[in-house]
Amino acid sequence: MKRRVTIQTPLGEALQFHRLAGREALSQAYAFDLDLLGNSNALDPKSILGKPATVVMETESGAPRYLAGLVTRFGLSHEDNRQAFYKMRLRPWLWLATRRSDFRVFQDQTVPEIVAAVLGRYGHPMEQKLHRSYRPWTYCVQYHESDFDFISRLCEHEGIYYYFRHEAEQHVLVFADDITSSHAPLPGGETVRYHPHEKAGMTGGLEASERIYEWAQAEAIRPGHHFRNHYDFEKPQADLASRRQMPPGHDHDGFEQYEWPGDHLQHDDGETYARLRTEEQLSQRSRVSGRSNLRELAPGHTFRLRDHPREDQNRQHLLLAVAYDLQENLQASEGAHASEGSVQRFAFEAQPTSYAWRPRRSTPKPRTRGPQTAMVVGPAGEEIWTDRYGRIKVQFHWDRIGQKNENSSCWVRVSTAWAGATFGAAALPRIGQEVIVDFLNGDPDHPIVTGRVHNADEMPAWQLPQQKQLTGIRSRELGGGKSNHLALDDSSGKVQAQLKSDHQSTSLSLGHVGRIEDTAGRKDDRGQGFELRTDGHGAIRAARGLLLSTEARPNAQGHITDMRETVGRLTEGRDLHESLSQVAQQAQAHEAGDQDEVARALKAQNDAIRGQGGPSGPGEFPEFQEPHLTLASPAGIQTTAQGSTHLVSVEHTAISSGAHTSVATGNSFLVSAKDAVRMVAFNHGIRMAAAAADIDITALKDSINALAKLDIKMEASRITITAKEEVVINGGSSYTRWTAGGIESGTNGQWRAHAASHSMVGPKSDGQPRLPQPPQLPRGQLDLYHQYIKADGATRQGVKQGDYTVVDSDGGTHTGKLDANGFASVSGLPIGQAKVTFGQDPSDPWDKGSYFAKPDRWPVKAASADAPSVGSGDGGVGAPGGGLGAAASSLMSGGAGALGNLGAGLGQAGGALGQAGGPMGQVGQIAQMADTAQQAVAAVQAVQQGGAKALIGQVAQTATGMATQRIAALAPKLPGALPGQTPGFAG
Template sequence: MPTGAERSVRVLSVSSAAMPMMGGQPALEPVAIEGDESLSSLFRYTVTLTTPEQAGYNERQAANVAIKQLVGETLTVHVLLDGRPGAGPEQRHISGLVTRVRFLRLENRRALYEAVIEPWLTLATRTSDYRIFQHKSVTDIVSEVLGEYDFVHELKVARSYPAREFQVQYGESDFDFVSRLLHEWGLYYYFEHSQASHKLVVVDEMVAHQPYAHAGYEKIPFHGADDTVREEHCDRFNACETLQSGRWVTDDFDFTRPKARLQQVSAMPRKTSQSGMERYGWPGDYTVESEGEQLVRTRMEEVGSQGERASGSGNLRAVVPGCLLTLERHPQNESNRQYLVTGAHLWVQDIGDASAQQPFECRVDFEVIPSSKVFRAPAPAAQRPRTTGPQTAIVTGPAGREIWTDAYGRVKLSFHWNRYCTKDENSSCWVRVSSPWAGTNFGGIQIPRIGQEVIVDFENGDPDRPIVTGRVYNADNMPPWDLPANATQSGLLTRSSEGASDANANALRFEDKKGAEQLWLHAERNQDIEVEKDETHWVGNDRTKTIDHDETVHVKHDRTETVDHDETITVHNNRTETVDGNETITVHKNRTETVDLDERITVHKNRTETVDLNETIGIGMNRTETVGMNETIDIGDNRVVTIGGNKAETVALAKAETIGLAKALTIGLGYQVSVGAAMNTTVGLMQTEQVGRSKRVDVRNSFDITAGDEFSITVGKSTLVMKSDGTITFNGHTFNVGTSGEQYFNADGHITSKANKIQEN
């Protein structure tokens, strides 16, 4: 091919919709371009521009081209290609956004300028954001982020990628975030340039790449540096073999399957000595084995793809990263095969016009990988972001709910940095909550509620793995007790849910103020206390227990209650006491029992009542005592019965009364004894009966009086004495015997009548 002064046709040209114009013509034309472009990186080309000599600008005009209008606009450099003989001229296009432009110097009445062009993706380096992506795959996220830019991108992926529960762009630029995700999953990108634009293409397999489209570049010949050839060719090509690790191991932990073995291994040792070295990465950033397998294979492919590379140089204007080329005529037979261009440094200097006499120069240094291998881009320069310490967030959930959690007690959060947060059940992934104690169905748990501020940290500093480590108060959620007035108080105060007010809560509060120490326990509704074995309560002073409704105490074994001083029990309504077995009540001193209305005592079997000294029973009105069978009253000494009114005593069958010594019966007014059949009174020694005025005995049938020795009746001065020997003596003042019938006096002996005077009629 023609070189240097032999070439008369300009190779470089430039176009841009924002190109400054002077005199109706473009004010600038290219004289050189130099830059680097490689897979999964931002290309950067420096274009040297000059004012055209034929335009006839004076130095002032040439030095004052309005170059600022180029900044941020698309500029395309067109490189003329020789191509295949007979195929006609073609062009390679290098299109990008002008990110910098500057005036260099005046030279021979012309002005030199320099413009830097970069891909539109460079705009993504000039942003930063915090945002959350949920349940989306890497391709979903990349498409969403890149879709926010008004430029073209295309995903040509062969693999499928899992949806990830939670991915965070944490203060990163869009570029760093996308680059990180692509690298993690083994995707990479390149740019396809066209006449007025360029397109970003994301790929993951070698099949996505094609040979350069221009004729004459299907195969690249190799010629040594000493060869004199006219065609574009490669004059240096060095294949390189390097020692690489051959095994990658990764692992992680899934709290939903704590005992699951998640370790994944990928082994791809190259056919070299010492290729079995192992690399271990943790955490692997997965909880699903299939995801771990894909990630560890990607890491192994990344390491393996660095083992066989090649670099070359030549005057090749059409060596473009992302395209395939085939090398031929290389003395090393194994080098003559197809390669993927992974990077290239291009330098082209165009011929000058007549006054400049600048020769044409072109040089390309490139790097390739055999197309039979797998390419994986190296890790981007920007490392995965790490959090620098705890932060706070607000608990969120569905509208109208106060608590929103799952089986693990996790919550959803609104991070302060998330300006896109919906502040509902979709604000974040489920976030685990630290507990003071967590065991197998035991431990402590307090679920943060919607609207509360919590302290959040991140496992291994990874923004994708938040965990709640604590809670804090703020102006919307103040402490349960006024501070600092109650600074000596500590404890817990809950809030009833849902729809409760400040008055609805369970509470445990400690007051540590000296002299006013207190433990306050409050149950808003029910309180259930379970003691598996013993319970001991000690109250140093008084105890007051108030139950607004019912109380049930169930003691399944024994109960002992000791009151060292007084006990007062007040029952305002009824009281029922049931003892299934025996009851013993011991009162060592006095006992007073008062029943304002009625008292009923029922003893289904026997009852024994023992009073060591005295017993006094006072009944204000009536008393009824019913004994179903027998009643025995045993009085060791005396018994006094006083009845203020009447006494009626009914014995259905018989009554036996035995008095060991004496019985005194005093009746204030009347005394009546009614015996339905017979009445028998037996007095062992003597019986005395005194009647204050009169006594009447009415015997309907017969009346028998039997005296063993003597029977005596005395009425004033009159006496009747009857003795056991048959002597009957009447004494009195006057003796009248009157009969309505006859009178008979019979005597076995004499009848003697003796008086001062005896009259007979």
């Protein structure tokens, strides 16, 4: 008799179908358990395990219905005298994915792409009926989980589900994401009739008509609200929260499911996931369970119910699950009626297609059990591979696919000991180093580097355990062998701190100084205290003043620039200058006022070094008022040079000594003074001696005056007195006068002459003496530059045809105009300091040829041609100009000459304006209050239109509180024009 259910296996007729029980559902790997009849009890399981098998059912229309799968279990159950009974389990090929587990990294792929890559290795058919777009996952890790669990949790997360389409020789895995467009109706059964048992009067056996005879629908309380949020370090202030509300309409439907972290970095993705999670919750609110004898029933198909007494049930449904109970009785094989020997029963679950269906997230995401180590990787030829956030690439030890390059992982953030807004600690892991990697929330998709460890290839900075006393940091030159280190040496009795660079062996050592070299650590001792040394160049700069002193301050007591002893000695030296100068003036050795000017300068210098006022707050002390360099010692100061020593001061040079001042020179002692040389000794006189050669005293223009209260003595082998016009010798009341006209002698007393002989002969003359002519001092030249300067110091453009005025050291005035490059050369100046004043820039700032001519940045030209402008101001010798960022190089005409040297940005502008002093310094403070370049440009326009007070009004709009009060207080003090002078030196 014909059998209604049969089976096809690689063993052919050796096996016959007897019974099948199993359940098939959306997003589940089914399992069908079969009882088979065999003609032999010796069938080898290896001959069929893993092979495909298909159960074939004959439907009411005569078309076959298939249930296919792979044989995953087979064995002999029992036997009797006539037959052998076997048990078989069929599973889908997807079940094979439960047999393989892996660690694997996927980057920049969507979930459908990842699923295709994972399952593509199995070589079985699959199909994707997906209708929405999917975001790429920057970094997704299969972490110690089976392929099946991995793709299951990804699909569940994205709202993707699957079912199987059974065919004669295969079964196809179908992925879907939309209940309305991813499913086909039942074959030949788009509409299914509802007809219960009591109406059919069923008595058993194969029914004449296939239909649904049991139908039960129920709803359950489900939450209809979902809220999720996430954090993106690249947009730390971004609001990534997403909320979805789809209340089912029953009581208590307002409960909210809150999910963190949301695993989304874009707000649109958050909205998508919020919708998916809400649909997942609501998928279970309305379910239908039923029974049928319709052999076409299969999960993933739709049907429309009809003839149900409740009209709201007569609508389209999606089959979610089908349980099969198929049986071919033994009697059917022994000649009984087929209707009595064949049974097909089906139980099913369904839901209306008006509700979305999403798989329940039942597959947990694996969590790490603690930190791991990994190797830092990057492209070949690089030693450090990082991005703008200091992130790195790593390869985990479990990664057998990565190539140990920049593609081995996503960018991984690196934890540091200190991280702030452009401040903190920076030490990037280098390629080849081993780092400790932890995972945020234990999620393998979110690694973070939390530390570094040494290994046999990456040994510690100093040799251990020999150098265990060293604590610190040691870096390594990129692509080289040199290093830098900060070492804290805790050697017993020899504590030191050392900052060192191998480049030109430059180091600062504090404490018990000893050499610390390479990995060998501490070597020979070199002394105690501190040492700053280098084999290269060195410089010490202190913009507000520098004190170098050997005055003791035990245990760092007192203010850092406390120099009371130094100031006392300087004051004593100044007093010595002042008191001796007064006596010298009385003795007419000094001109009145010369030494007074020096004394005043020394007093001002002492005041500037001492600082003014007392502490005005905690941690505040009197400081240098000017940027002096002060050297001080309670013992002595020595300087030596193998070459020359040059001391220069533009103003005065004063040397004071409480005892002797000794000058010794190997060759000559040369003194040159433009004006005068004055020397005075009060107690023991002045003595000059030339051990060899002559002593020459010459007055090239005026006289030589020798005055002594007692005697003037001259002793020599020969004394010659020569006068061009007259020689007069006067002793008491007697005299002799020698002129070209003759010799006249006279006395009121006795004239006595003694001679061995005496003769009077004719006239004779020795000729006129040839006196030297006074030398002419050379004249100098002063080169002037008045240009606009960028913030980085680059020259932009000269002030064309600008006026200048130079006042030389003798008070002479020289005026002229600059050339097209802002340059002029003034020659014929006396040697000495000169003062330069630049006029305003004569060019129109809005002219296309002007430096300011940037129409997209510069404000509109003022309508009034009579608007007051800022007057001329300081320029400078060299590079005096200023700049205003990319918008303008200075305030209006004159460049730096308008309001001082306006630097790039108003921050620098304020500092430069402050250099002018007085009201100009206050304008600089105001300029520093502007926040943006746009405000700076507006301020420039305001000055051009309304003068300096307009600048205050413009900036005041951006200031509040105390700043506003300060600006208001300054307004009356500002002049209409801001002139100034810039020193130069002609030479």
